[in-house]
Amino acid sequence: METKPAEGKSSLIKRQWWLALLIVVAVLAPFFTSEFYLAILGEALIMSLLALSFNLLFGYMGQLSFGQAAFYGVSGYTVAMLITKAHFNFWLSLVAGVFVASLLGLVIGFFCVRLRGIYFSILTLAFGQLIYFVIYKWHDFTGGDDGIQGVFPPEILQSPIHYYFFILVVFVFAALILWRIVNSPFGYTLKSMRENSERTEFLGINISRYQLIAFVIAAAYGGLAGVLWAPFYRSMAPSSLFWIKSGEPVMAAILGGPSLFFGPIFGMFIMTFFHAWVLGFTVFWAFIMGVLILTVIFLLPGGMLGFAEEKLKERRENRNNVADRRSQIAD
């Protein structure tokens, strides 16, 4: 059922017209869907930024962060507090949110890039939980358990459709920039560190510095998701920094396929819509999600998009082989 759109999407990396088509669909969506599904679509776009943030580290650099929600949450809180408490300019608050997340990424990254593999995951998890507890317990400053309510965007973005288009524009530009980054020499350096960090080091590349830069960029993207979320949801709660939230981009990337740029986005869309759909008939969403993850891990190694691309490649190779043999026979 899912394979068809997946095949289409995986080839869009080569054939740009799919991308254009998807953008057209995204632009027209508000005129055909209900307000409920428009909200889900907006949520999926915002969370896709978090998934991209995670996958820059995981898919490209080869490090699994279990603390991306920290950047998302801290930037969201920054915006929420600047708007509700300091009555700061909306647009400047967004910039400040991303800036604070990047700064936090610089501090946390400074420690984390020294570690590899599972130790990197656990340290990011520990920092994430540390920040969660600080925000959760610091009641006077952050509102603690109650969170922060009443984070309203300016007049022009108050209608759901307007805010949706705002999200869409930011998302498309952010994804485009990240696409450029991962296909730049910098992106290729990250990939080579993932494949063989020893050799990369022999080439004279300072691995820690590159990883730190990637970590800060990822933090900025997590932050971007956070600043879009707070005015979208009109509030922030400490649960947005909890490790379960950090688990969402991990699931999205592995569901969609971490080896592809669009894999985590695809995974996050599946997850968000699946969530909305499942909640319609049962509260046991976590159970179904768990079964879905296990199914994908066992049956579709490489994620849904990754698996589809693998199959496409096989078929293409088979066709080429057949063609080769035919030409040989003809000779």
Added chain:
Amino acid sequence: MSFDVLFNQFMSGIARGALLFLVASGLSLTFGVLRVLNFAHGSLYMLGAFLTYSIWKYLLIPVVGFYIATILASLIMGGVGLLIEFFLLRRLYSRGWPEQLLATYAIILIITDIVKWGWGGEFLSIPRPKPFTGAVSLFGFPFPSYNFFVILLGLGLVVFLWWLVYKTRLGDIIRAAANDREMVSALGIPIPWLFTWIFVLGALIAGLSGAVAAPFGAIRLGMDVEIIIECFAVVVIGGMGSLPGTLLGSLIVGEVYSFGIMFKPELALAFIFIVMAIVLIIRPWGIFGRPER
């Protein structure tokens, strides 16, 4: 600050450390041999606590009811561990660790909903079993005698695991497999079954610790996540897969928490993460661990 206050705080730290050791030793054992960090270990612990409650309530035997429930719940959790290893994890050893991690994460989600479905979202509790209902006076402070039971059980588990790992033939195999899996397999020892039984033992210990934790506080959803994060701190500080490391890590985390609460209650958990981050930065493989491959 007077000595007796500090001593009392120190003893609560030891009790907390003992409970942490009960949970973390299973996690550490599994990681040491299977090289799989079982995120779902806390969920097995939670399920153990809920099972203990139900069995205890069903039996309603006055004195020994809790102990019987504890043993039964541990055995059932061992069985659950068998199912998880045999049907899920076993098929993932050839994959990368991120997929193994995510699979155990999926098990967390599944067990959370099973508990929600089976027991509802309410807080349940079991009274402390006899003869550990009262309190002992330590330098004039009341100290729950149940804490001594937990400390004793923790000590018992230390001795048992030490005996198992360092004094038996199975222990030799466990240590050898942790070192060089292929060589052990080449010597004709069936590694898959070793892995299964180690995972079962880990799950059994998780169930036991959940049962022991049940009379401590409320049995509730979310107790899994709370304990597993602290257990990560324990195994990271002590060194993943190392038995003495887990013991030391448990005591450090227990004491840091206990004195942290006295110093600034809101930040008690934050102190644990700070200690953990310091250890990870100075010695990423932990105090007693060995560098990864």
